Amino acid sequence: MPLRSLVSRSCCPSPVWKSLSKAAARAAGARMRAVGVLRSADNWRTRLAICRTCLLRTVSNGVSLCGPPYLRQLHRTPADGCGCRCEDKAKRPAEHCPLTIQGRPLPTPHPAACTCQWCAANAD
Numbered sequence: 676m677p678l679r680s681l682v683s684r685s686c687c688p689s690p691v692w693k694s695l696s697k698a699a700a701r702a703a704g705a706r707m708r709a710v711g712v713l714r715s716a717d718n719w720r721t722r723l724a725i726c727r728t729c730l731l732r733t734v735s736n737g738v739s740l741c742g743p744p745y746l747r748q749l750h751r752t753p754a755d756g757c758g759c760r761c762e763d764k765a766k767r768p769a770e771h772c773p774l775t776i777q778g779r780p781l782p783t784p785h786p787a788a789c790t791c792q793w794c795a796a797n798a799d
């Protein structure tokens with residue numbers, strides 16, 4: 676489906692438009708992190724190691740992604756994964772894995788004591 680037809684032409688941003696804006700902001704953040712302008716999460720290597728064993732991880736062109744590539748699935752729930760590169764996602768300090776250690780979607784609203792796969796590993 677052409678991208679243009681997915682984006683609303685009304686004055687209010689469509690969910691797809693919001694999602695694309697968020698993805699663009701995340702990509703910009705990853706570039707700034709790569710040149711040292713933004714800091715990376717201290718435990719990003721531990722997070723990334725968890726991603727490497729995760730059933731939701733996909734590999735596209737040799738790159739590990741959280742779920743299917745973003746542009747292949749614009750409509751998705753958090754439990755589908757965001758489609759971001761695992762390394763970029765792991766480096767974002769405020770990021771959380773969308774799955775609990777039991778492989779279930781993380782409850783919403785986000786619990787104060789996070790039970791995501793990454794935070795559960797930190798609690799050990």
Ligand code: SF4
Nearest residue numbers: 725726729731741772
């Ligand atoms: S962020 Fe979580 S769900 Fe996504 S690939 Fe990593 S471990 Fe899996």
Ligand SMILES: [Zn+2]
Nearest residue numbers: 771789791794
């Ligand atoms: Zn968490």
